[in-house]
Structures are given as C-alpha cells and as structure tokens.
Amino acid sequence: MQTPDTSDRYMLVSFDGRRYAIPLKMLERVVANTRCDPWIGRGDVKGYSHVAGWMVWILDASQVFVDFEEVNVNGSWLLVLKEELGLSRVGVLADDIKGPVSQSKLQHIKRLQRRSLEMSLDQR
Amino acid sequence: MMRALEKGRSLVSPLGPFFVRYGLVLVLSMGMVVCIYLGDRFEREFTANLEQGFQQRVELGDLASSVHQLRKILESPRALDPGFVGGLVERMKEVEVKAKAQVDAGRIGEISLPTKELTVIVGMQQGFERLSASAGQVERAHSLKLAIKPPESVDGPALKRVGGLLDDYVNAAGALRNSRSASSGLTSLQQATMALGENLISATVESRRKTTAQAWRDVLFLLPAERGDLVDRLLADGRMLEDLQNQRLRALSRLEQVAAKIDSAERLLLQSRSSGGLLVVSTILTWSGVLCGLLGILSNVIQLIRLNRITGRSSHESLELLVPRSVLATEQHDNGYAKTTDNSLNPTASEEEQLMASRIANEIVRKGARGSDSEAFIDVASEAHTVVESKVQAKQIVSLESEPVESVTSGYWIASGSMAERRVALLDRQSLQLEQHVRAVMAAAETLAGRIDVVEQSLQLAAEVDSVNSVQELSGFRRRMEELQSIAMNLSLEVGNGEARESTLDELERFSDELEGMSEEAKRIVATQSEGAYDRRIRLSLDEARRMAAAADTLRERTELLLDDAQRFRRHSEALIRGIQEGAVAELPASYVRQRSIDG
Numbered sequence: 001m002q003t004p005d006t007s008d009r010y011m012l013v014s015f016d017g018r019r020y021a022i023p024l025k026m027l028e029r030v031v032a033n034t035r036c037d038p039w040i041g042r043g044d045v046k047g048y049s050h051v052a053g054w055m056v057w058i059l060d061a062s063q064v065f066v067d068f069e070e071v072n073v074n075g076s077w078l079l080v081l082k083e084e085l086g087l088s089r090v091g092v093l094a095d096d097i098k099g100p101v102s103q104s105k106l107q108h109i110k111r112l113q114r115r116s117l118e119m120s121l122d123q124r
Numbered sequence: 125m126m127r128a129l130e131k132g133r134s135l136v137s138p139l140g141p142f143f144v145r146y147g148l149v150l151v152l153s154m155g156m157v158v159c160i161y162l163g164d165r166f167e168r169e170f171t172a173n174l175e176q177g178f179q180q181r182v183e184l185g186d187l188a189s190s191v192h193q194l195r196k197i198l199e200s201p202r203a204l205d206p207g208f209v210g211g212l213v214e215r216m217k218e219v220e221v222k223a224k225a226q227v228d229a230g231r232i233g234e235i236s237l238p239t240k241e242l243t244v245i246v247g248m249q250q251g252f253e254r255l256s257a258s259a260g261q262v263e264r265a266h267s268l269k270l271a272i273k274p275p276e277s278v279d280g281p282a283l284k285r286v287g288g289l290l291d292d293y294v295n296a297a298g299a300l301r302n303s304r305s306a307s308s309g310l311t312s313l314q315q316a317t318m319a320l321g322e323n324l325i326s327a328t329v330e331s332r333r334k335t336t337a338q339a340w341r342d343v344l345f346l347l348p349a350e351r352g353d354l355v356d357r358l359l360a361d362g363r364m365l366e367d368l369q370n371q372r373l374r375a376l377s378r379l380e381q382v383a384a385k386i387d388s389a390e391r392l393l394l395q396s397r398s399s400g401g402l403l404v405v406s407t408i409l410t411w412s413g414v415l416c417g418l419l420g421i422l423s424n425v426i427q428l429i430r431l432n433r434i435t436g437r438s439s440h441e442s443l444e445l446l447v448p449r450s451v452l453a454t455e456q457h458d459n460g461y462a463k464t465t466d467n468s469l470n471p472t473a474s475e476e477e478q479l480m481a482s483r484i485a486n487e488i489v490r491k492g493a494r495g496s497d498s499e500a501f502i503d504v505a506s507e508a509h510t511v512v513e514s515k516v517q518a519k520q521i522v523s524l525e526s527e528p529v530e531s532v533t534s535g536y537w538i539a540s541g542s543m544a545e546r547r548v549a550l551l552d553r554q555s556l557q558l559e560q561h562v563r564a565v566m567a568a569a570e571t572l573a574g575r576i577d578v579v580e581q582s583l584q585l586a587a588e589v590d591s592v593n594s595v596q597e598l599s600g601f602r603r604r605m606e607e608l609q610s611i612a613m614n615l616s617l618e619v620g621n622g623e624a625r626e627s628t629l630d631e632l633e634r635f636s637d638e639l640e641g642m643s644e645e646a647k648r649i650v651a652t653q654s655e656g657a658y659d660r661r662i663r664l665s666l667d668e669a670r671r672m673a674a675a676a677d678t679l680r681e682r683t684e685l686l687l688d689d690a691q692r693f694r695r696h697s698e699a700l701i702r703g704i705q706e707g708a709v710a711e712l713p714a715s716y717v718r719q720r721s722i723d724g
Contacts, residue, residue: 032603032609077610099633099636100616
C-alpha cells in the first residue's frame with residue numbers, strides 16, 4: 001500500500017477570526033469540544049488536557065507559531081501538534097478547524113510556520 | 125206699524141229699568157269672562173309653542189350631533205380599522221333617517237346629503253381589506269429591514285429609494301391607524317404606496333447584483349415584485365386611497381353645507397318660536413278681565429251705598445210713605461204747594477229710587493191689606509233693605525271667590541309643570557343614551573383589556589425560557605457535528621501517516637466538505653426555525669398591539685361621545701332647573717301670597 005503524500009494537504013485553522021493553513025504533517029490529532037483544565041503553575045502554559053492517552057500542554061498560538069504576536073482565542077477546538085516528548089504533547093486552542101484541503105484550494109490563505117520547541121522554551 | 129212699535133215698546137219697557145239697574149254689571153261681568161277666556165287661550169297657545177319649539181330644537185340638535193359625528197368619522201378616515209366602514213354606514217343611516225324626518229316636518233328645506241360619495245366609500249370595503257393585507261406585508265418587510273439593517277447601497281439608487289419608501293409607508297400606515305393624524309396619513313400613505321409600487325421592480329433588479337448585500341435580497345424576498353401581484357396591489361391601493369381622499373373631501377364639504385343649513389334652521393326656529401307677543405296679549409287680556417271684575421265690584425258697591433241712603437230716608441219718612449203715592453199724587457196735582465214740597469222732599473230723585481220706593485209701597489199696601497199694622501210696614505221696609513244688601517254681599521262674595529288672577533296663575537303653573545315633566549322625560553331619554561354609551565365604553569375597555577392580555581401572553585411566550593431548551597438542543601447538535609468533523613479530520617491525519625492511499629484522502633476530503641455543508645445547513649435551518657418562531661410571536665404581538673391601538677382609539681371616540689352626551693345632559697338639566705325657577709319666580713307670588721294670608 002503506497003503512502004500518500006501529505007505535504008500538500010492542509011488543515012484550515014481559525015485564530016482570532018482569521019484563517020490559517022497548517023500542514024497535516026504538523027498535526028497529531030484534532031479534538032472538538034475540548035475540556036481543558038487551567039494550569040495554575042508558573043510559565044506560559046495556559047492549561048492541560050488528556051487526549052487519547054497523552055497529556056497535552058496547551059500553549060498560546062503565538063508561542064507555537066511564528067506568524068503572529070498574540071491571539072485571542074474563544075473556540076473549543078484543540079490542535080494536538082506532533083512532538084516526541086514522551087507521553088506529553090503540545091496543543092493549541094483554535095476557534096474553528098476545517099479540512100483537510102489540498103494546496104490548490106488554499107489560494108491566499110497564509111501557511112503557518114512552527115517555532116522550534118527550544119525557541120519557545122527560550123522565550124520563557 | 126205704529127201698533128207693532130207700541131207693542132214692542134210695551135214689551136221692552138218692563139226690561140228698561142232692569143237694564144238700567146244691572147246693565148253695567150252685566151257688561152262688566154261678560155267682559156271679564158271673555159277677557160279671561162281669551163287670555164287663557166293665548167296663554168295655552170304660548171305654552172304649546174314653547175314646548176313644541178323646545179322639542180323641535182332638541183330634534184334638530186340630534187340631527188346636528190349626528191352630522192357632526194359623521195364629519196368626525198370622515199375627518200379621521202381610519203381606513204385600516206376594520207370597523208371604519210361599519211361605523212360609517214351606521215352613522216350615515218342615522219343621519220339620513222333624522223334628516224328625512226326633519227325635512228318631512230318642514231323644519232329644513234331640501235338638504236343634499238353626500239349619499240353618493242359615502243356609498244362610493246362604503247363600496248371600497250374590499251379595497252380596504254386589500255390595503256390592510258398590503259400594509260401587513262410591507263410592515264413585515266420593514267421590520268425585517270430594521271432587524272437585519274442592510275447596508276446603504278451606493279450603486280443602487282432604487283434600493284435606497286425603496287428603503288426610504290418603506291419607512292414612509294410604515295409611518296403613514298401608523299398615522300392612518302391613529303385617529304388624530306389619519307387625515308394626513310391618508311395622503312402620505314397614498315404617495316408612499318404609489319412610489320413603492322413604481323420603484324419595487326427596479327429595486328428587485330438591483331438587489332440581484334453581486335455587489336448588493338444579501339440583506340436586501342432577504343428584505344425584498346418578502347415583497348415579491350416579479351409576479352407583479354404586489355405591484356398591482358400597491359398601485360390599486362394608491363388609486364383607491366386617492367379616490368377615497370377625493371370622495372371624502374367632497375362628502376365633507378357637503379356635510380358642512382348640511383350643518384350650516386341645520387344651524388340656520390335652528391336659528392330660524394328660535395326666531396319664529398319666540399312667541400313672546402302671545403304672552404303679552406294674554407297678560408293684557410287677563411288683566412283687562414281683572415279690571416272688568418273690579419269695575420263690576422265697584423259699581424255694585426256704589427249701588428249698595430245708594431240703597432243704604434234710600435233705606436235710611438225711608439225709615440225716617442215712613443209716615444209719609446204710609447200715604448199711598450197715588451193719593452199723594454192727586455193731592456199734589458190739586459195743590460201746587462204740595463208739588464213744590466214734593467220736589468223739595470226728593471231733590472235727588474232718580475228712577476231707581478222711584479222704582480225701589482214703588483216696590484216698597486206696593487209691599488206695604490199688600491201687607492196693609494192683610495193687617496194694617498205700622499210695625500209690619502217698618503219690618504217690610506227693613507226686610508227689603510236686607511234682601512238688597514244680602515244680594516250685594518252675595519255678589520261681592522262671588523266676585524271674590526272667582527279670583528280670575530288666581531285661576532290664570534294656577535293654570536300657567538300647571539302648564540309649566542307639564543313642561544317640566546316633558547323636560548324631565550327628555551332628560552330621562554338623555555340619561556338612557558348616556559347609559560348606553562357608558563356601556564359601550566365599558567365594552568370597549570374590556571376589549572382593550574383582553575387585547576392587552578393577548579399581547580402580554582404573546583410577549584411572555586416570546587421571552588419564555590423554552591428558548592433555552594432550543595438553544596441546548598442546538599448546541600448538542602452542533603457538538604455532535606463537530607465531533608463528526610474531528611473524526612473525519614483525524615481519519616485524514618491517520619491516512620496521512622501512511623495508512624491509506626491518495627484516493628482515500630480525496631474521498632475523505634469530499635466527505636469532510638459534505639459534512640461541513642451539512643453542518644452549515646443544519647445551523648441555518650435551526651437558526652431559521654428559531655427566528656421564525658420568534659418572528660411569528662413578535663408579529664402576532666405587533667398585530668395585537670395595532671388592534672389594541674385601534675381599540676384604544678375606539679375607546680377614545682366613545683369617551684368623546686360620552687362627554688358630548690354628558691354635556692348635553694348637563695345643558696338640559698340646567699335648562700330644566702332654569703325653567704322651573706323662572707316658572708316658580710314669575711308665577712309663584714299669587715299662590716304664595718294666598719298661602720301666607722291663609723296662614724296669617
């Protein structure tokens with residue numbers, strides 16, 4: 001069975017009323033109607049949630065993507081990003097998620113670039 | 125010939141002294157009776173005229189009031205009120221019947237009622253119903269426009285015009301529902317209707333452009349101009365309103381003429397019925413009768429005094445009278461001295477005295493023949509005097525008892541009493557009308573209260589918590605759909621990890637598209653359903669509120685009628701009180717004085 005090329009497939013994610021495209025290879029899982037618990041400790045972690053056996057640390061989108069400074073998210077969609085950090089993952093809350101869509105349909109939608117985890121940690 | 129004359133003279137000659145004796149009294153008595161009789165007749169005529177005039181003025185006032193009410197209905201033509209035509213027909217019939225009665229009675233000349241114009245207006249009933257339907261449709265579109273607030277279209281002049289016209293139309297319809305501004309609302313509604321009918325098609329065409337906002341299409345969806353049905357209806361409404369305005373103005377001008385005629389008839393009636401002359405004549409005749417009576421009494425008194433004198437002399441000169449006058453006359457004839465003595469004895473001898481003396485003498489002779497006693501002569505003389513005196517006294521008593529002034533006064537008093545009764549009867553009728561109007565006002569108030577209850581319930585339903593349930597259902601539905609979407613997306617991600625082929629991804633993408641479309645559709649349907657129910661309730665509330673406003677207007681009109689009635693009632697009661705007071709003050713003193721003299 002031939003593995004499909006997912007490099008030209010994207011998910012359309014809405015942050016703060018604007019749509020962005022995230023490559024499928026960057027995503028681990030999508031969760032609707034997330035139930036997340038607030039993080040009362042120090043740092044930039046907003047909260048945490050349990051998804052499919054992972055502990056997902058929820059960060060602000062500006063901590064994870066390089067394309068914007070700060071976003072105000074009211075949605076309940078959770079994007080679980082691909083990471084190899086044991087049993088924990090990093091997740092971002094989004095207003096809405098659509099897709100997957102092929103690259104040809106993206107037109108003017110901006111593609112998001114992921115920060116490296118080290119940079120995120122450095123910023124802290 | 126001479127014999128006949130002699131015979132007649134012989135027949136009349138015994139009556140001559142009688143007429144000389146009682147003629148004056150007889151003439152005066154007859155004069156009194158005739159004068160008082162005529163005075164009474166004139167007074168009756170005066171009273172009858174007064175009552176008749178009052179009754180006629182009341183009837184004319186009724187007609188004027190009905191005409192005024194008809195004018196008020198036409199001045200505030202609330203064409204959107206379902207009871208407008210009914211009220212108009214009812215009032216028109218009332219005016220026709222009353223006017224016919226007045227014309228038949230000859231109190232008014234021929235009046236031309238605006239029957240033709242009003243019949244045309246009544247014939248517009250179907251048009252009014254159509255207008256109500258159109259107004260409802262346009263008002264729904266207007267309320268939607270207010271709710272979604274479509275943006276001002278720069279490149280759509282017709283849309284802009286229609287937007288303004290919708291506002292004008294709704295304002296004019298509101299004014300037409302209100303009785304105060306219905307007259308101006310009629311004109312503005314006619315203009316707005318015509319303009320809307322002319323611009324609706326071009327606005328619909330402009331709304332189809334891509335650059336035009338969807339909101340305009342939604343608004344104009346409620347005003348479907350394509351089929352031409354609504355446009356035709358709007359244009360027909362405009363023409364009907366124009367016709368209504370023309371007919372209404374014509375009818376109003378005719379009613380003004382009718383009202384002016386009624387006013388002039390009323391004025392004429394007042395002038396013609398001012399029969400004060402009758403009262404003056406009656407008073408003069410009555411007082412003339414009284415004067416005759418008084419003169420009769422006076423003449424009787426004078427005669428009594430004369431008789432007294434004669435009786436006094438006869439008592440002093442009774443011995444002379446013992447001699448029969450025939451003997452004395454013979455002696456006087458023989459002796460001239462005796463003649464002079466006789467003349468000196470009766471220097472003021474008149475025929476009456478001679479008559480009385482001869483009667484007394486005859487009586488004496490007759491009694492003397494029976495038994496010649498001098499005392500008997502004196503008794504007879506005094507008896508004769510007593511008889512004469514008692515006759516005079518009896519006459520005086522009769523003349524006092526008759527009291528012509530008193531009889532006239534009490535007659536008028538009775539007449540004014542009956543007039544007061546008539547006025548009380550009129551007041552009673554007025555009070556009945558007043559009661560009916562109060563009942564109508566109460567019924568209108570009850571209707572209003574009922575409508576307010578309906579509006580309250582409707583609003584309560586609209587604001588009730590069941591919307592929370594629907595929202596919960598909606599959110600559950602959305603959650604489920606989102607779960608589906610997430611599953612699809614995760615499937616895509618898994619496939620992306622190499623668990624499926626390229627075509628699978630395409631299929632999944634389409635699946636996701638479809639699912640998304642379904643989700644959108646479901647959202648829209650749920651939203652539409654919810655908005656529809658809400659909109660229905662609000663529309664129901666609005667309709668009820670409009671009916672309530674109409675009911676409030678009816679209530680206000682009925683209250684005005686009630687006020688009119690109450691004012692008329694007050695005027696009549698004041699007139700009654702004034703009439704009683706005037707009657708009492710003018711005619712009371714005679715009986716009042718008599719009463720007091722009896723008491724004293």
